[in-house]
Amino acid sequence: MQKVLVGVLTALLMSAVTVRPAEADRLCDPAGEDCREILLNLIRNETVGIDVAFWFMEDARYSAELIRRAQAGVPIRVLVDLSANAGHPINGQLIEQMRLAGLPIRRRNVSSILHWKMMLFAGQGQVEFSGANYSPNALSPDDPFRNYIDEAIFFTSDAAIVRSFMQRFDDLWTDTVSYTNYANISGTPRRHYARFTLSAEMNFPPLHSYRNRAVAAYNAERSGIDAIMYRITDRAHTDALISAVQRGVRVRLITEQAEYRNPARLWDAWNKDRLWMAGIEIRQRAHAGLNHQKSVVLRGQKLTIFGSSNWTSPSDQSQEEHNLFTTRQWMFDWFVQQFERKWNNTGPAWETQVFVPLPPDAPVYGAPANGAGGVSTRPVLQFQAGPFAHLYDIYLGTTPTPQLIAVDVPLGPSEFGGLLSYQAPALAPGTKYYWRVVAKTMALQPAGGQVWSFTTSGSPGPAPAPLPSPSPTPTPNPNPNPDPAPAPAPAPAPAPAPAPAPAPATPRPSMVIDSPGRGMTVRQPFAVAGWAVDLAAADNGIDVVHVYAYPSNGAPPIFLGASTMNVARPDVAAIFGAAHTASGFGVIARGLAPGDYMIAVFGHSSYGAGFVISQGIDVHVAASTMLTLDAPGPNAVLGQRFLVGGWAADFSAKSGGGIDIVHVYAYPLDVAGAPIFLGQATVGIARPDVAAVFGAQYGRTGYDLIAPVLPVGRYQVVAFGRSLVSGGFDAVSVVNVTVR
Numbered sequence: 001m002q003k004v005l006v007g008v009l010t011a012l013l014m015s016a017v018t019v020r021p022a023e024a025d026r027l028c029d030p031a032g033e034d035c036r037e038i039l040l041n042l043i044r045n046e047t048v049g050i051d052v053a054f055w056f057m058e059d060a061r062y063s064a065e066l067i068r069r070a071q072a073g074v075p076i077r078v079l080v081d082l083s084a085n086a087g088h089p090i091n092g093q094l095i096e097q098m099r100l101a102g103l104p105i106r107r108r109n110v111s112s113i114l115h116w117k118m119m120l121f122a123g124q125g126q127v128e129f130s131g132a133n134y135s136p137n138a139l140s141p142d143d144p145f146r147n148y149i150d151e152a153i154f155f156t157s158d159a160a161i162v163r164s165f166m167q168r169f170d171d172l173w174t175d176t177v178s179y180t181n182y183a184n185i186s187g188t189p190r191r192h193y194a195r196f197t198l199s200a201e202m203n204f205p206p207l208h209s210y211r212n213r214a215v216a217a218y219n220a221e222r223s224g225i226d227a228i229m230y231r232i233t234d235r236a237h238t239d240a241l242i243s244a245v246q247r248g249v250r251v252r253l254i255t256e257q258a259e260y261r262n263p264a265r266l267w268d269a270w271n272k273d274r275l276w277m278a279g280i281e282i283r284q285r286a287h288a289g290l291n292h293q294k295s296v297v298l299r300g301q302k303l304t305i306f307g308s309s310n311w312t313s314p315s316d317q318s319q320e321e322h323n324l325f326t327t328r329q330w331m332f333d334w335f336v337q338q339f340e341r342k343w344n345n346t347g348p349a350w351e352t353q354v355f356v357p358l359p360p361d362a363p364v365y366g367a368p369a370n371g372a373g374g375v376s377t378r379p380v381l382q383f384q385a386g387p388f389a390h391l392y393d394i395y396l397g398t399t400p401t402p403q404l405i406a407v408d409v410p411l412g413p414s415e416f417g418g419l420l421s422y423q424a425p426a427l428a429p430g431t432k433y434y435w436r437v438v439a440k441t442m443a444l445q446p447a448g449g450q451v452w453s454f455t456t457s458g459s460p461g462p463a464p465a466p467l468p469s470p471s472p473t474p475t476p477n478p479n480p481n482p483d484p485a486p487a488p489a490p491a492p493a494p495a496p497a498p499a500p501a502p503a504p505a506t507p508r509p510s511m512v513i514d515s516p517g518r519g520m521t522v523r524q525p526f527a528v529a530g531w532a533v534d535l536a537a538a539d540n541g542i543d544v545v546h547v548y549a550y551p552s553n554g555a556p557p558i559f560l561g562a563s564t565m566n567v568a569r570p571d572v573a574a575i576f577g578a579a580h581t582a583s584g585f586g587v588i589a590r591g592l593a594p595g596d597y598m599i600a601v602f603g604h605s606s607y608g609a610g611f612v613i614s615q616g617i618d619v620h621v622a623a624s625t626m627l628t629l630d631a632p633g634p635n636a637v638l639g640q641r642f643l644v645g646g647w648a649a650d651f652s653a654k655s656g657g658g659i660d661i662v663h664v665y666a667y668p669l670d671v672a673g674a675p676i677f678l679g680q681a682t683v684g685i686a687r688p689d690v691a692a693v694f695g696a697q698y699g700r701t702g703y704d705l706i707a708p709v710l711p712v713g714r715y716q717v718v719a720f721g722r723s724l725v726s727g728g729f730d731a732v733s734v735v736n737v738t739v740r
Contacts, residue, residue, distance in 0.1 A: 052076065054081075056087075130306075218298070228253075362448065381435060391442070396436075521620045537579075634736065644717065646703060648731050675718075718732065
């Protein structure tokens with residue numbers, strides 16, 4: 001009780017605190033800095049009072065230090081949101097620790113969340129805020145520049161900002177509509193500070209509109225806009241950025257790919273695909289961790305926007321947020337330098353990679369059932385393609401390769417697995433029809449469904465009249481320069497092409513990677529193959545593709561090769577027309593170390609518009625080594641000296657056999673003991689039998705050695721081959737023998 005009384009008396013004095021002028025303002029980048037220790041030291045050094053508000057806390061170091069300060073008699077107030085516990089159970093545990101320690105806690109009690117991440121230190125005249133939650137790795141990297149959470153942490157003693165947070169924290173603390181007492185509070189909460197005017201730089205949604213203020217700034221920009229944004233679901237931001245590009249402003253965006261394919265945030269993909277189609281340059285996280293930052297730099301105005309708000313409607317209209325709109329030169333310079341480092345990968349590690357739009361799920365049909373009879377002559381086609389498809393091409397006709405009857409039908413996504421409906425035109429009675437749906441994202445990335453059939457009811461009459469041909473719906477111009485190749489060396493130039501044809505008024509590129517399949521495990525060499533077209537061009541519209549492999553560890557991409565569109569694809573021509581017969585491509589991939597990669601294919605325009613479309617798939621590249629033991633044979637009975645021989649190759653090697661060293665060991669099976677090194681084999685021995693099967697490149701892959709004298713007994717003979725691609729002894733072969 002005495003401790004509580006001391007805290008109350010001290011709190012009553014806090015309204016008289018004089019906030020010192022700014023003297024310790026700094027931004028901290030958790031990509032390579034320990035921002036957590038700075039914050040912990042502020043907690044440890046506070047003697048007057050601490051105010052804390054957060055969406056969730058999962059790092060017990062913060063709660064422990066706050067409890068220690070409370071036990072030392074420092075008044076502490078905590079605002080929390082228990083709805084965060086469902087996704088972050090540790091949050092509930094740490095709140096319970098603070099409750100048991102006697103900290104006064106109020107909680108948000110409405111559906112819109114408390115999205116603050118703020119600590120205020122009254123005696124030190126300091127406030128810390130950002131978009132970073134108080135989790136173990138949000139303010140300090142797990143591995144600098146390689147495994148971290150993108151954030152910008154602001155520590156300031158600027159009086160106007162500190163007083164703004166004092167005012168708003170008191171507003172929330174005394175709010176009896178959206179907040180309620182949770183623990184260690186008796187009576188009606190009271191304000192602790194004098195009333196202050198909010199700084200013009202500060203933005204506190206929903207009291208202020210983040211959207212309106214940010215969009216007005218985008219609309220006023222005439223030079224360049226650089227943004228790092230975790231989540232994008234509010235089209236007001238994307239519409240304004242598209243308008244900026246259309247008036248000649250360069251717009252660049254670094255974003256988070258986990259949100260791009262998060263079905264709970266499906267409009268994130270819709271917005272990012274629209275931005276990419278409009279010509280906005282987009283990169284995404286390449287490091288391990290998460291891109292959780294929310295910042296915008298407007299070059300011409302020297303304006304920086306950062307804080308807790310994502311580009312979402314709740315971040316503008318309902319959630320408690322805190323943002324800063326500032327023209328302070330030092331902050332502008334800091335954010336510019338941070339963005340350029342990430343965009344150009346000039347730091348110690350690769351932090352960003354090119355954004356590649358992904359396709360939707362393939363359409364799944366509901367009705368009419370495949371092979372159904374007695375179907376209405378005005379059938380409704382029902383199907384769904386998951387949460388990321390928005391536009392649909394409808395094919396319907398009397399042959400197994402049905403004709404295109406509708407283009408880019410805007411039916412939207414299937415959010416909860418429900419079926420979409422398309423009203424087919426009037427059909428002939430008693431006739432068998434075939435239909436197919438191709439789903440597309442807002443970046444026009446396609447995924448085709450199967451061909452199904454049905455037969456209409458009634459008796460057959462005259463030959464069915466042709467179905468109407470579509471008038472293509474205009475779509476935005478594709479990204480003219482998607483930055484396909486941030487590789488350290490330029491890609492080989494493709495073979496000379498004919499003079500480009502005139503650019504179509506509304507380009508409509510489309511691409512599919514048929515092989516390898518998404519998520520497959522592959523062994524080298526493997527083919528990257530598929531097709532690419534521009535449906536608005538007089539010719540195929542795509543004349544060459546470049547293929548890259550982007551390692552998952554963020555290392556620079558690896559150029560795998562270029563392919564002209566020289567593979568006949570009659571299946572594509574049957575759907576899109578004869579001009580697209582030569583629309584297939586293929587590149588043989590080799591030279592990749594085992595690991596995870598994104599294989600990205602970039603399609604080049606035949607009419608001079610650059611690389612206008614790209615597609616990517618994730619694959620796991622398994623070791624492509626092979627080592628055989630021709631001698632000794634399995635369970636052979638041998639003398640004390642014997643021949644070990646066979647052949648070894650790494651089929652991912654770009655030249656030669658790919659194995660430069662073979663070591664041979666004998667592991668005793670009768671007694672416990674260390675393996676016996678039999679020696680390093682001679683390699684490079686001619687093997688015409690291997691060359692006859694795998695090609696001349698592997699004609700000298702043989703190896704052999706004569707084993708030294710071994711004691712009588714049973715052994716497991718093991719040969720290890722070292723790969724020139726991976727540098728490891730990846731090739732292994734084993735045989736059991738008996739030595740007499």
